[in-house]
Amino acid sequence: MDASDIQERVVKILTPYVKDQEALASVSAGTNILEDLKVNSARLVDVVLAFEDEFDIEIADEDVDAVNSVGDCVELIGKKLG
């Protein structure tokens, strides 16, 4: 699975949790999940669990803490998928 496939699936999972739909329309690897998309911290837990389900991986809280942007998600998931 290449990075663009992962990003497409990441954005699809994020979409129902995004408060700022304008930011979602112009989403890129640099888009910040909390500050730009305004996904709140409780919703972020749901997002992480959905990533685990979608990609059949486990994501530790330490990994989540280091993720800020959509690109960070893609990179983390790519690494987990090996």
Next chain:
Amino acid sequence: MIGNDVVDLAHPATRPGAQHPRFDARVFTGAERAALAQSPGAERLRWIFWAAKESAYKAARKLDSRTVWSPARFAVQLEPAGPRELTALCGVVRHGALAFSLRVESNAEKVHALAFCARSAPDALYCDGVESCAKGVKASAAVRAAARREIAAWLGAAPDAICIGRRGRIPTLHIAGLPGEAADLSLSHHGRFVAWACEIERAALRNAPRRAANHSARHGAMRRVERHAV
């Protein structure tokens, strides 16, 4: 150091069944999950636990910037609720060797939690508040305006003596006449509500020029403000 968190219980994210099926297992300790299983008010208790963890994390992050947001590692212990049930609770949130004192106020509309590390400021004064945010107003601006207004009123200072900034994602508070490290601030907003909490070292206030921060002992050690639009 102080942290606070507000949860709007009418927000779509907090409605029963809106969370991922593994949400509770990821976020709560075994003891917290047992309490949820036994509580007739589990839906509200779930967000009381959450707000307690968030508020303690905000305080912990200021004590150690390496603190990881790992909700299950912030263990909430509530004192027996008593006759007021879930409306006003005290307790403690433990994270490693740290213990944060906890106060939670809640009703059918919202939960507001306040956590502070008494060890970091053994003789501090606290003021916190929650209010509804008018529609169309940016919550991040509304919470800063509310905090500035109410802290100024609490201290008997002019609003322009209160300066709220940020260091990364952490809000900072500077009060004219007080050393920068004497005051700490936490801001929160969710759904219809904004909330803030402030901690000020009592000794710094005693030494402050009266015109800058005309605080006096007329205020108790803790003050709570609640305002809502009609």
